[in-house]
Amino acid sequence: MSKTRVVIVGGTGYLGQHLLRSFADNLQANFPLALAFTHRSIHPPKALLNAIPQALHFQVDLSTGDGLNAISDVFGQPDVVINCAALSVPRVCEMDPEAAMSINVPTTLVKWLSSFREDTLLIHLSTDQVYEGTKSFYKEEDETVPVNTYGKSKVEAEHYVSANCQNFAILRSSIIYGPQTLSPVPKSLPIQSMDSVLAKGEALDFFHDEFRCPVFVKDLVAVIQILTNQWISEAKQVQLILNVGGPDRLSRVQMAEAVAHVRGYNTSLIKPVSASSVDRGVKSPSDISMDITKLIQTIGISPTSYTEGVRLTLEAEDRS
Template sequence: MEKTKVVIVGGTGYLGQHLLQAFAGNNGGDRYDVAFTHHSCPLPPLLLDAFPHFPSFPVDLKSGVGLHSISQNFGQPDVVVNCAALSVPRVCEQDPDSAMSINVPSSLVNWLSTFESNKTLLIHLSTDQVYEGVKCFYKEEDETVAVNVYGKSKVAAEVLIKEKCQNFAILRSSIIIGPQTLSPLPKNLPIQWMDSVLKKGDDVEFFHDEYRCPIYVNDLVSIVLNLIDRWVLSDDKQMRLVLNAGGPDRLSRVQMAEMVAEVRGHDPSSIKHVSASSVDRGVVSPADISMDITKLIQTLKISPTCFKDSVRLTLESLQ
């Protein structure tokens, strides 16, 4: 059986690294040829050592420089997973031009359009921030009215992909939680950060009126692998799918922190409730972008991990 060629765009990021780990295990080498792109140079040695069989390609998503090298040296991919993004809302607000040029994958879509047949599937990571945040449990068919530059760039990306790509799966991911990556990222990971501040016992403020559906990283990896397998096994090679990719629990930051305190035995009295409207974060943030994940569960026959178990699994990795 011919191996499936998979390219992970943004392989050095949080989800990208977890995907590479999944492909490296479970006899992935028997079924897949995997390559990944990166923007940061040079690559971290930890990453190079961990995945010696996965070719890496420096790519500038703004210009598309580097994409042609993948076609030449790796071949036309069967599946492209786009994890690359400027994903910090405040940074996007400060530099809207970069946010739009990186988050709207025009160069990537143009590259895919040069392939002879339309048999490449694009799995694109979008966000729950495409929703306005004025109600709970958004469904995929609800209108996307983003309130900040990050969300607007992701809405624009979805529009582009639907217009230009014949085959795609768009995953509207919520906050991704889980263990640290093989090559540690410089940014704070949500659960690990909550654990570290609550451990100190000092008062910490958390929002009580902003709601999300955090998803465990391994669930998101499973969703991507499930989609790839469906694509490989399908005869007609047709997929046009938008899925809410969140966990099963609608939670405020306060509730998330309380669960971390419960799992770790920290004193919950240091968790101070504040309104999101009382803090200027330099960016408008939607109040309630919790998502209905019925379509995800029914389409892929998976049930994402509950938040409490996700916290346990995440913090076990720190032992």
């Protein structure tokens, strides 16, 4: 039986590392899979290489496409490509729109995929920030009217993928939270950050009027695994856009309160403030909560509640 070739673009990031670990577990379970990932820096983290030595790795610059041909030359044509790479900090995107567009719109990646004779499934990570944020529970067919450069770059990416790929799944992810990665990522993780501050007994401001549907990282990984398995087993054309959020619409205050309840911290440390009171250097949508009915019906997954996800995250941190 021939091996399924899976490439994770942006494999050293938060979601990328969780995906690598999950696919590597399939490898250990004698699943016929070949695994590779891309990284932008010269050397990927040693901790990641040591944990998943069976995965090939390639240095790739998505803005120019440099390094992509080496994947097909050495690894072979991939059956599935999962694109997690992005410039995803909205303030950074606002400061450098050109960089945001060159990295977040995967023109070089899609052109590389189009050079293959056989079809490859592209699973592309998008964001809830494609929505304007003026109502609750956006559906996939609602108009995308992003309010910042990051959202605009992701809408442009969705349009490009949809117009130029035969087989794709676009996943509009909300805030991703969960345990730390094999090689710790430099960015602040939401649950761990809240836990760290509250544990010190320090009062902190949290927004009470911005709403999201945070998604547990292992649920997002499961969605990607299911899409991959369906493609391999059925090979039917896939052209799909899905909201991928958790089941709860939450403000930052409510997110912090759940951490406090799980840990037993004093909730009076959580000070509600309006998002409009803080200048973050970028416009932020107020309510981009998402309707995930299509996700549940299409994938057959029941996303983890936020409180349960917080408990699982903190248990994992305590064990590490």
